Amino acid sequence: MANESLPLIFLNAAVVNNFVLALFLGICPFLGTSAKKETAWNMGLATTFVMVVSSVSAYGINWLLVELQLEFLRLICYIAIIASAVQLVEMFVKKYSPALFRSLGIFLPLITTNCAILGLALFQTAKEYDFIQSLVYSLGAGAGFILALMLMAGLRERLELARVPTVSQGAAMSLMLAGLLSLAFMGFAGLGASHG
Template structure:
């Protein structure tokens, strides 16, 4: 039950993109087409789950016992950067089609604040190992959900007659705002 609360909390109620503003750059940058948005979401989810596992292990097994927790930001960003590199090489070897589908988005994930944010939240909220993994899966699912919905709306938006000054980023932000309002409807689900 506890785990379900964490999962839905991260996925819909406190959606990473729409209520913590993490991962806005890919959310605005890669949400032109549903297919690429979905691939980006999957790639980010994959890295998020791995980050949750590795950063929990590093923080609790290395940094805390040796009293090095002031190094956490440096450690986390290194973990994420190397993890992304590793995942890229692994996918390239294992599955060519998947690599081609995700290829360009993988390096972008390093500077996706949602990933580092995830690691920071895990430390901040003192999650146990299992909770961290569930939190990672939930956050990834939430990111995928938000970016895919956004891409769906933007595909329709291409056909709409938007005033010239609002084309591009401004209208995307306003749509995101309305989407965030809609997601607020989930707020009562978990108290």
């Protein structure tokens, strides 16, 4: 069992090994929903919620699978859990905020295939975190995801008003921006404990 302190786990997941900018997880929603700050914020919240739910359930399922010595089913079980959690969020959002449901569009069901979430479940298993540590880790990862999305959305909102050459509009520009952000986040590397 890992004996890292809780604040360190949180900081590690949120900033030092930021899921988006340092580990390249969840790039699709990062590029897809970061055009406006409001969408980015809501997307971040929805993803964080799914992260927490699936992290807690993954912890339980992993315990069960280890007890039954069925570890090779881990991947299939995790993905099934995540798909159910996303379904839950989707129904919830659709019922309570139809406007939000429309603005997130296709990216809401696509949270299932957000690698940040499956990555979180796999990493916490690999690091042998206990229940509380897993919970903190998922909260940290969610906070880091929101942070990256909001930073990117802020930059892109500014860029809307700027005149850039037509060649560099669109995806190429977003990737260059992400590269600069990632470069900035590398400055935190000295804080971290270890990889992952």
